[in-house]
Amino acid sequence: MKLPRSLSAFLACLFLLGPVAALRAADAPAKFDGYTFVKTVGAVSEYTLESNGLTVLLLPEHSAPVITFQVTYRVGSRNEVTGTTGATHLLEHLMFKGSVNYNKEKQNGFDQALDPIGASNNATTYLDRTNYYEIFGTEHLPMIVAMEADRMRGLLLRESDRQPEMTVVRNEFERGENSPFQALIKEIFAAAYVAHPYHHNTIGWRSDIEKVSIEKLREFYDTFYWPDNATVTVVGDFQPTATLALIQKSYGAITRAPKPIPQVYTEEPEQSGPRRVVVKRAGQLGVVGLAHKIPAATHADFPAIALFSAILADGKNSRLYKTITDQSLSTGVQNAPFAMHDPSLHFLFIPLAPGATHDAVEKIALEQIEKIKTGGVTAAEIQAAVAKSLADSAFQRDGTSAIAAAINETIAAGDWTLYYNYDEAMKKVTPAEVQRVAQKYFNVDQSTTGWFIPLVPGAAKK
Amino acid sequence: MKAILTALVFAAGLAGAASAQIATRVQRTTIAGVDVMIYPTGVKDVVTIKGSLPAGDALAGDGNAAIPSLTGMLLDQGTTKQDKFAIAEKLESVGASINFSVGQQLSEVSAKCLAKDVPLVIGLIAEQLRHPALTAEEFEKAKAQFAGQLQRSLESTDARAGEAFARAVYSPGHPNRVASTEEYLAALPKATLAEVKAFHAKYYGPARFTLVLVGDVDAPAIQKEISAGFTGWTGGVDYPHPAKSTGTDAARDQTVFMADKTSISVTLGQASGLRYSDPDYQALRVGTAILGSGFTGRLMGQVRDVEGLTYGIGSRLANDSLADGDWRITATFAPSKLDQGLVSTRRELNKWFAQGATDKEVANRKTNLIGTFKVGLATTDGMAGSLLTSVQRGFTPAWLDDYPRQINSLTTAQVNGAIKKHLDPEKMVLVKAGTVTGAK
Numbered sequence: 085m086k087l088p089r090s091l092s093a094f095l096a097c098l099f100l101l102g103p104v105a106a107l108r109a110a111d112a113p114a115k116f117d118g119y120t121f122v123k124t125v126g127a128v129s130e131y132t133l134e135s136n137g138l139t140v141l142l143l144p145e146h147s148a149p150v151i152t153f154q155v156t157y158r159v160g161s162r163n164e165v166t167g168t169t170g171a172t173h174l175l176e177h178l179m180f181k182g183s184v185n186y187n188k189e190k191q192n193g194f195d196q197a198l199d200p201i202g203a204s205n206n207a208t209t210y211l212d213r214t215n216y217y218e219i220f221g222t223e224h225l226p227m228i229v230a231m232e233a234d235r236m237r238g239l240l241l242r243e244s245d246r247q248p249e250m251t252v253v254r255n256e257f258e259r260g261e262n263s264p265f266q267a268l269i270k271e272i273f274a275a276a277y278v279a280h281p282y283h284h285n286t287i288g289w290r291s292d293i294e295k296v297s298i299e300k301l302r303e304f305y306d307t308f309y310w311p312d313n314a315t316v317t318v319v320g321d322f323q324p325t326a327t328l329a330l331i332q333k334s335y336g337a338i339t340r341a342p343k344p345i346p347q348v349y350t351e352e353p354e355q356s357g358p359r360r361v362v363v364k365r366a367g368q369l370g371v372v373g374l375a376h377k378i379p380a381a382t383h384a385d386f387p388a389i390a391l392f393s394a395i396l397a398d399g400k401n402s403r404l405y406k407t408i409t410d411q412s413l414s415t416g417v418q419n420a421p422f423a424m425h426d427p428s429l430h431f432l433f434i435p436l437a438p439g440a441t442h443d444a445v446e447k448i449a450l451e452q453i454e455k456i457k458t459g460g461v462t463a464a465e466i467q468a469a470v471a472k473s474l475a476d477s478a479f480q481r482d483g484t485s486a487i488a489a490a491i492n493e494t495i496a497a498g499d500w501t502l503y504y505n506y507d508e509a510m511k512k513v514t515p516a517e518v519q520r521v522a523q524k525y526f527n528v529d530q531s532t533t534g535w536f537i538p539l540v541p542g543a544a545k546k
Numbered sequence: 547m548k549a550i551l552t553a554l555v556f557a558a559g560l561a562g563a564a565s566a567q568i569a570t571r572v573q574r575t576t577i578a579g580v581d582v583m584i585y586p587t588g589v590k591d592v593v594t595i596k597g598s599l600p601a602g603d604a605l606a607g608d609g610n611a612a613i614p615s616l617t618g619m620l621l622d623q624g625t626t627k628q629d630k631f632a633i634a635e636k637l638e639s640v641g642a643s644i645n646f647s648v649g650q651q652l653s654e655v656s657a658k659c660l661a662k663d664v665p666l667v668i669g670l671i672a673e674q675l676r677h678p679a680l681t682a683e684e685f686e687k688a689k690a691q692f693a694g695q696l697q698r699s700l701e702s703t704d705a706r707a708g709e710a711f712a713r714a715v716y717s718p719g720h721p722n723r724v725a726s727t728e729e730y731l732a733a734l735p736k737a738t739l740a741e742v743k744a745f746h747a748k749y750y751g752p753a754r755f756t757l758v759l760v761g762d763v764d765a766p767a768i769q770k771e772i773s774a775g776f777t778g779w780t781g782g783v784d785y786p787h788p789a790k791s792t793g794t795d796a797a798r799d800q801t802v803f804m805a806d807k808t809s810i811s812v813t814l815g816q817a818s819g820l821r822y823s824d825p826d827y828q829a830l831r832v833g834t835a836i837l838g839s840g841f842t843g844r845l846m847g848q849v850r851d852v853e854g855l856t857y858g859i860g861s862r863l864a865n866d867s868l869a870d871g872d873w874r875i876t877a878t879f880a881p882s883k884l885d886q887g888l889v890s891t892r893r894e895l896n897k898w899f900a901q902g903a904t905d906k907e908v909a910n911r912k913t914n915l916i917g918t919f920k921v922g923l924a925t926t927d928g929m930a931g932s933l934l935t936s937v938q939r940g941f942t943p944a945w946l947d948d949y950p951r952q953i954n955s956l957t958t959a960q961v962n963g964a965i966k967k968h969l970d971p972e973k974m975v976l977v978k979a980g981t982v983t984g985a986k
Contacts, residue, residue, distance in 0.1 A: 147588025202917010248854025366805035400634035475641020
């Protein structure tokens with residue numbers, strides 16, 4: 085469920101890496117003074133605004149008179165440290181509280197201006213990025229570009245806005261804590277990462293949400309919200325040359341960041357033994373979460389890992405459906421290779437069916453992983469997993485917002501061309517490669533296992 | 547002001563363009579008794595399929611409450627011709643998917659596939675709807691799955707609040723009155739396969755089965771496949787035509803206590819007495835959106851943005867496609883903010899009810915509703931869903947073309963009149979689900 089102005093909940097992001105595979109020829113790249121044309125891959129053309137380094141991706145798609153305009157800032161919760169966890173997300177909320185030229189007082193803030201025209205606008209924050217987007221009728225592009233550009237450097241960022249918004253975000257945190265799944269995922273990430281900032285959840289720790297100051301948020305804004313740390317993506321019914329002109333008009337006067345954008349250099353130390361966490365709360369049924377360290381989304385092994393994941397747990401013919409779900413041990417196994425900028429986790433979530441035990445289900449899951457490591461997978465399994473991925477890619481071409489959302493995740497991962505190249509790489513994966521990545525990454529010593537144990541309401545916690 | 551004027555032009559322009567397109571582009575035919583709508587769009591390769599027939603939980607009537615859902619769950623567990631793994635293999639090998647779901651009134655199918663695979667998917671949908679295996683083994687597995695899902699729902703504050711609200715505002719026998727989770731859990735062990743078979747035989751048929759296909763479609767080929775798949779299918783029932791809810795004597799302030807919850811789900815509302823097709827409906831819908839739709843709704847604007855009491859609050863009309871539905875405000879509050887949140891919510895509700903909406907609010911909301919409606923039609927999923935629900939609501943596809951005109955024709959007086967006529971804050975039911983201080 086997509087919630088308004090929210091960070092992307094972990095579970096909602098499990099399947100975001102499903103880039104579009106259409107390799108139709110793009111139109112010839114537009115030429116425009118002040119831009120450097122970088123490259124065209126598939127139907128997307130990349131430009132750099134020379135005056136400030138802003139990256140621009142254009143994907144004309146004329147099937148409906150609709151455009152999605154998106155600005156992705158390459159800052160997420162991985163850029164936070166102790167005391168500022170959740171700052172990226174809180175700042176995202178405050179980005180809707182008004183900028184110099186567009187704000188509630190002038191009756192032309194994002195909501196005041198866009199709601200009446202039937203345009204939707206929202207934002208999400210995640211580990212590696214923050215994105216703002218609008219979906220609207222074609223003729224409103226000039227207004228949207230001007231509004232987004234204004235808040236890139238003209239955000240008002242007032243303490244009087246932070247105070248009520250902090251409690252809004254805190255209720256968002258509280259809603260997440262209501263879910264045993266989300267609580268378990270947070271604990272698993274926190275155990276799996278001891279050094280790297282993927283340790284903490286994007287929404288942050290409660291005390292940081294409550295206490296981070298407006299000065300700290302301003303510092304965050306002044307560090308990361310610059311054109312040379314952002315990518316503008318336009319998808320839909322627009323003319324490239326005119327759109328480049330619009331973007332230049334609104335963004336061209338903004339300077340580059342005065343200092344280099346800080347880069348995250350912390351690397352997670354190699355894990356040398358299994359880790360376990362347990363969450364006990366009031367609830368009805370248990371959950372087993374099983375996470376393994378995997379490389380970054382741009383790593384050459386990632387397509388084989390995704391296929392391993394699908395063969396293991398996606399669909400009725402998957403190994404875990406047959407051995408767990410179909411045996412009435414789970415209400416449905418979920419798999420998720422988290423495709424992130426830095427080395428991340430592959431998750432299996434196994435919500436237990438009534439009567440099933442954590443021990444038994446975990447044992448079966450590990451046995452099935454071991455079977456792939458020792459016995460490999462079949463060509464038919466690979467073929468089905470690739471077909472599903474390619475079809476998913478086609479499905480994601482259905483609408484400008486879906487396309488923009490998929491591109492957003494590839495920008496966050498560090499290479500937007502994954503949007504096209506990922507499927508091409510997947511087609512080349514062999515059964516031997518799936519077996520190899522299973523052996524390389526899916527080892528107990530690099531795993532973190534979490535159990536949600538439901539407590540009978542009213543009983544004392546053990 | 548400039549933005550508002552521009553918006554009006556935009557909405558009117560889109561409406562004009564669409565009115566010449568949707569109804570005329572829909573190819574609607576009856577094939578083997580099935581109401582079929584096919585709509586081509588500019589998307590490449592992708593086809594979205596949606597269908598529904600009246601076989602929801604409400605049709606259990608006085609029988610076992612679990613039977614309709616169990617029947618729906620068994621549709622994709624194999625047919626008399628092949629087992630579920632063979633079906634899954636066929637679908638997975640081409641990346642296609644077919645999903646069945648059962649709601650309170652309808653059993654629905656949704657599918658996505660590449661254009662080349664439409665014949666396969668139509669054939670399998672027909673086979674699964676018409677000839678489910680309904681074996682004892684799969685029946686027992688479905689019961690276990692359903693029990694797990696029900697127990698899991700007991701962990702959700704939203705689900706618990708929604709269930710208590712529906713039981714408080716709909717009278718017994720009304721199709722929107724849901725069985726409680728406890729009732730489902732009690733019914734489940736007693737459910738028999740014979741009951742499932744009987745339910746399937748009675749309710750699964752073409753009588754009110756509508757099938758919509760949108761996207762990169764080849765209409766003649768699709769019509770041929772549907773004929774091949776569904777010819778000879780009989781049975782099914784018409785949509786129910788229930789009497790309006792007569793209300794209940796349920797407490798107007800209820801707490802569903804749940805331990806260890808950091809956020810409380812709140813539902814406040816009443817039975818609306820309106821169906822979507824009723825004359826006052828759109829006027830009340832515009833008024834309701836002014837109170838609680840999106841960030842410019844009054845509730846979000848005040849209770850969230852100004853007072854910081856909640857992450858989400860909104861108002862809407864619901865459950866009114868096939869029967870008279872309800873009007874509700876939903877929100878979440880931290881336990882420590884609950885009392886304050888409820889005071890603010892009621893204040894905004896009472897102010898809205900007493901003073902009504904302004905001309906400017908009505909004008910803005912009309913363009914907003916028309917604009918979001920049009921944007922929603924820009925995907926195959928959105929168009930397929932809109933075509934299907936238009937039929938469920940008793941309209942033809944031409945209704946989609948006429949929608950902007952209907953909305954634009956509404957006056958402020960009509961909006962405020964509908965609010966006063968159909969709602970009464972004094973009689974609304976309040977449900978709080980979560981770790982409510984002082985409750986247990």
